[in-house]
Amino acid sequence: MFESIVGRKRKGKATVSLPFGNLPEPFRGMPVIDPDFFYGETAETCARICETQAIDPKAQTLDLGRCIFCGLCEEACGARGIRFSPDPHMPYGKREHLVIGDTTPESPIADRTLRSLLGRSLHLREVSAGGCNGCDLEAQALGNPVFDLQRFGIDFVASPRHADGLLVTGPVSRNMKEALIKTYEAVAEPRIVIATGACAISGGIFRGSYAVEDGVGSVLPVDVYIPGCPPHPLTLLSALLGFFARYPGKIPPSFPTPRT
Ligand code: SF4
Incomplete structure (x- = not known):
């Protein structure tokens, strides 16, 4: 009994605190688009490899509502145009809030x-x-x-x-x-x-x-x-x-x- 109390004490608190830290490996968090590289052939290469048509190379956007976070686009462009950060916070809200470019739409709060x-x-x-x-x-x-x-x-x-x-x-x-x-x-x-x-x-x-x-x-x-x-x-x-x-x-x- 005493040992289990000591063991529990040693383990400390398991519950995550606010604000949250980054996602551990190998989870992919919020994608980051680099406008200096995400255009032309790089953006076209990313779009071609994307199975869910989440990337619009002309608009230079990524639709998080279609993205399955497979990471193939990051590999294809050598993490120059798109890379996946460990940030767990992602845009949410109406459908249009999920389409990101070099800027991210601000997510709404319930009225x-x-x-x-x-x-x-x-x-x-x-x-x-x-x-x-x-x-x-x-x-x-x-x-x-x-x-x-x-x-x-x-x-x-x-x-x-x-x-x-x-x-x-x-x-x-x-x-x-x-x-x-x-x-x-x-x-x-x-x-x-x-x-x-x-x-x-x-x-x-x-x-x-x-x-x-x-x-x-x-x-x-x-x-x-x-x-x-x-x-x-x-x-x-x-x-x-x-x-x-x-x-x-x-x-x-x-x-x-x-x-x-
Ligand atoms: S991670 Fe996969 S699904 Fe998402 S945009 Fe890249 S290639 Fe498409």
Whole structure:
């Protein structure tokens, strides 16, 4: 008994503190575009190798909603035009917030009415709509002692009737479309929809398949898109805390500083 207490003490606190540090190897975080190199043949080379057509070489942009973070473009351009940083914070919000160039659009915060309605509590029902379960596993990891989502008043619930909104993963297969709509209708208004991961945003690698709806946006009104394939739990946490104004630096005076 005594030994286990000493062992526990030695291990210290496992829970990540705010502000978050970088992602560990080998995770890829926020891509950085270098406008001095990302043009002409370099940008064309990156675009040619990209399986999900996330790169627009003419506009010199990268669509995080399509990117699966495979890193092939970074390899192809020798990390000159595009390189992946270890930063877990990525743009989130409406679809247009995910298209980055040499500047990154500022991610939005939920409006004051919604924030005051939710108070300090946000309950989400997760719906896996035909994906590979990668995003579901990362969302599930948010509940473990390392990320400890509940300390921010955010939690996942078993029934849509107990939820303030849905967190949806997967490209929305045809077979899941009706179930997703029914789950959405079971959530009381006002309800939030969060599309998580490249598949839920754009269809990801399944985009254009006869069997999918190319993302949640073609079925439901989406409030927040969170990029990644799958998004690391820190990226998910950063977006959830950022959008619901619970991240230090973005917290309005009516919100308490989260306990870390
Ligand atoms: S990392 Fe993203 S942008 Fe680069 S090739 Fe892969 S999917 Fe395309």
